[in-house]
Amino acid sequence: MTTSDCFVSVVAPLKNDEKIVTDFMEEVVEILKTNFSNYELIMVDDGSDDKTVSLVEEKLKIFECIRLVRLSRHFGEEVAISAGLDSAIGDFIVVMMPNNDPPFAIPEMVSLCRNGTAGIVTGVRGHREKEPFWSRIGADLFYWYTKRVLDMNLPKNSTQFRVLSRQAVNAITQVRDQYRYIRLISNFIGYSQIEYTYEPINRSGKKQRRGFWQSINMAADIVIANSAHPLRVVSVLGLIAGLLNLLYITYVVLIFLFKAQVAEGWTTTNFQSALMFFFIFVILTVLSEYVGRILNEARRRPLYYIFDEKNSSVMLADAERRNVVEE
Numbered sequence: 001m002t003t004s005d006c007f008v009s010v011v012a013p014l015k016n017d018e019k020i021v022t023d024f025m026e027e028v029v030e031i032l033k034t035n036f037s038n039y040e041l042i043m044v045d046d047g048s049d050d051k052t053v054s055l056v057e058e059k060l061k062i063f064e065c066i067r068l069v070r071l072s073r074h075f076g077e078e079v080a081i082s083a084g085l086d087s088a089i090g091d092f093i094v095v096m097m098p099n100n101d102p103p104f105a106i107p108e109m110v111s112l113c114r115n116g117t118a119g120i121v122t123g124v125r126g127h128r129e130k131e132p133f134w135s136r137i138g139a140d141l142f143y144w145y146t147k148r149v150l151d152m153n154l155p156k157n158s159t160q161f162r163v164l165s166r167q168a169v170n171a172i173t174q175v176r177d178q179y180r181y182i183r184l185i186s187n188f189i190g191y192s193q194i195e196y197t198y199e200p201i202n203r204s205g206k207k208q209r210r211g212f213w214q215s216i217n218m219a220a221d222i223v224i225a226n227s228a229h230p231l232r233v234v235s236v237l238g239l240i241a242g243l244l245n246l247l248y249i250t251y252v253v254l255i256f257l258f259k260a261q262v263a264e265g266w267t268t269t270n271f272q273s274a275l276m277f278f279f280i281f282v283i284l285t286v287l288s289e290y291v292g293r294i295l296n297e298a299r300r301r302p303l304y305y306i307f308d309e310k311n312s313s314v315m316l317a318d319a320e321r322r323n324v325v326e327e
């Protein structure tokens with residue numbers, strides 16, 4: 001028996017998920033079919049090179065209301081989710097990762113989004129005790145920095161699992177930045193959020209933790225793509241370096257004017273030169289990162305290219321539903 005007459009879309013990005021995709025689709029379809037009058041499951045393939053696509057195509061023949069969107073190549077998790085949001089037609093859109101997010105939580109999260117005043121329900125992990133010490137410390141520092149310094153209200157330990165109202169999705173799809181981070185875009189559009197605490201699952205049974213450098217790279221992309229704060233920091237460094245040079249020049253002139261015999265000052269000179277070159281290279285590094293991103297944004301290329309789309313034979317579970325107003 002259905003418990004809601006709203007239209008729910010579920011968006012799930014795929015990348016070489018042949019071992020889990022069948023179980024995931026079966027569970028999600030069963031949950032949607034039991035709880036909602038109308039629904040759709042949008043599987044976005046992000047350049048898989050295993051049997052993921054063929055397994056989804058088999059399910060298209062069995063289940064109703066499933067859509068497969070194949071991107072032309074691997075564009076990344078964030079872009080794949082964006083492709084699904086562009087295609088979704090539901091009143092409420094659920095974003096979830098097939099390997100980590102539990103389908104049974106969908107009805108409760110949709111209910112929170114539908115009955116509350118918030119336009120977004122954000123999934124939050126209950127704890128990180130199983131992660132390495134460096135990962136937990138790094139995550140705490142990152143969330144502190146984004147909240148206190150960058151003024152980004154990014155929920156701590158938030159995941160991709162979320163429910164978005166139709167209004168929120170319409171706002172998110174207007175943001176076409178090449179460097180995308182859906183969790184921050186959700187905050188940027190200004191809709192109020194409700195946090196939903198849950199425990200992630202692990203369908204594959206494999207450890208899927210980000211490596212140290214992957215975490216550093218992701219954090220750098222998020223900060224640089226969404227804030228000019230690093231530029232302000234290097235601006236201050238440049239100003240300090242300039243003032244130090246000015247003081248050093250003043251010192252040299254005074255020594256020249258008032259001291260009869262001037263030592264060569266090899267240590268001082270080399271220390272000053274090394275310090276100045278350090279500042280210069282730090283400034284150039286940050287500027288290079290921003291220039292590279294400006295170049296990518298200036299190209300104005302599409303976020304993704306769709307290679308193929310396939311649908312189930314039946315795309316509307318409720319045959320009586322029509323977008324027609326009868327007088």
